[in-house]
Amino acid sequence: MKENYFKKYPNKDGFFNEYGGAFIPPNLEEEMKKINDAYFAISKSHKFISELRDIRKYYQGRPTPVYHCQRLSEKYGGQIYLKREDLNHTGAHKLNHCMGEALLAKHLGKKKLIAETGAGQHGVALATAAAYFGLECEIHMGEVDIKKEYPNVLRMKVLGATVIPVTHGLKTLKEAVDSAFEAYLKDPISTIYCIGSVVGPHPFPMIVRDFQRVIGIEAREQFLDMTGELPDSVVACIGGGSNAMGIFSSFLEDDETQLFGIEPAGKSFKTGEHAATMTLGKPGLIHGFKCYILQDENGEPAPVHSIASGLDYPGVGPEHSMLKDMNKVTYDSITDKECIDAFYELSRLEGIIPALESAHAVAYAMKLAQKFPEKSVLVNLSGRGDKDLDYVVDTFGLPE
Structure with a gap:
């Protein structure tokens, strides 16, 4: 089934159903x-x-491990696991x-x-x-x-x-x-x-998705080896969506696994204070392709905001746009405050400092764990947070 999916999408013209293509000079x-x-x-x-x-x-250090967050799981319920892309060479996927x-x-x-x-x-x-x-x-x-x-x-x-x-x-x-x-x-x-x-x-x-599929291929095998079953949920942050497509790719045909793409709710849902493209956007053209886009009253890409610079984009991958319409993936959002709280929680409970982008997914996983304490959730920890430390501490301070 998976092979058929990847042969079918995109088609020869680069479309994922109505999204994608090449609108170029x-x-x-x-x-x-x-x-x-x-x-x-x-x-x-x-x-x-x-x-x-x-x-x-030999160069990147793959495969990256799947790690069980014991202390985070004990505090929030459920069983929270991380696919450790922060351990990939250069610190991200x-x-x-x-x-x-x-x-x-x-x-x-x-x-x-x-x-x-x-x-x-x-x-x-x-x-x-x-x-x-x-x-x-x-x-x-x-x-x-x-x-x-x-x-x-x-x-x-x-x-x-x-x-x-x-x-x-x-x-x-x-x-x-x-x-x-x-x-x-x-x-x-x-x-x-x-x-x-x-x-x-x-x-x-297509090219970026195919190169990122290594995340999902590894994660599926590792999780089965660790637990004997598939995760109940897989969670990844969404900007353009490469880390998410990487891990989602191996679970698209598994009805027992729910997939969640998490984007920035930012400060509020006012224009210019978030980057929740899937929540509030509509189909349009940007940067040579068709996808869901946050648009202003003139149909132009709207201003966006996120504390995570890698998620600060008014569009999204065309394959994600298709998966939303197909109800294959649930797209939701996390606020700046929830992101910062998760950033510090993972750091202090597990000794892992996440990228602010990844902290959006961690925050959502914590919510899922509280809501479904008997379930397992696998988070794609797409990057480490060294790059964010000065900004986070200067802007939000250290927690007491």
Whole structure:
């Protein structure tokens, strides 16, 4: 069943039912076709698969473990487990697709990798991949996020990447995507745009999902080995949605496992104070593809907010949009305050400091555990929180 799903979605034109596609300038169509053709050619080859497996095992440190949170479970009820993507090299799930995208770029003869980043984890991962393969790297990042996530800015620079500050609009993730696309359009021949999530024009939502599937493949086998059964719930945070698609991919056909995608409710549901795309958005076009989008009165992408820079995006992956319509995944939200509370709870009860993005999923898991104390919940802990420490302590202080 799973194989049939992945062969069916997306279709040959890059659509997940009505979502996705490639709404791009004519001069990019040929480049996207080259990327698509190259991906299908090399992703089936023994040499590519073997090299990627070696990278994951000997460089990234995969498989990452599944961990049972005993003290958190005792306090909140239920049985809470974490898929520890924070232990993946560079501290988040992002390297799973960045190494694959860089390997693809090398095959295509590209000289430079271009990307956007919000929280900086995708930027760090791509800078790491560029260093590994000997490629140039240019990362576009909003000025607001540069200030919030400065440790990751330093990491990118140390790794040899050029960091381009984005100074227009809200100076966050959407504007960083705009800026990176503009840079890519100037030289699509020698550069490749390595999108940081399951978003953008086809074939990127498919490519990123496929590289992230390793999370779900590992997690399913590990959880069965640990408990003898599948988790009752799987929870992951949603911005663009790459970590969520990675872990959801192995449970889509399991009726006994509920899937929850958690996005930022922010400060409130007023426009500009949240990024709850699935809760309040509607279908539209953004960055070359169709998905659910938070829109203003003119149909333009609305301003968004989240304390988690990696979730601060008005759109979402097209596959998530389809899964919402199909009722395969339940999409819900967590406030900034709930996120911060979970950030400190996991840190103090388990000795694991989560990324603010991941803390949204942890907060929701704590709610599920309280509501269903006899159930198990598996959280994709998509990243570690080193990058967020200065911002969290300066803004919210330490708990008593």
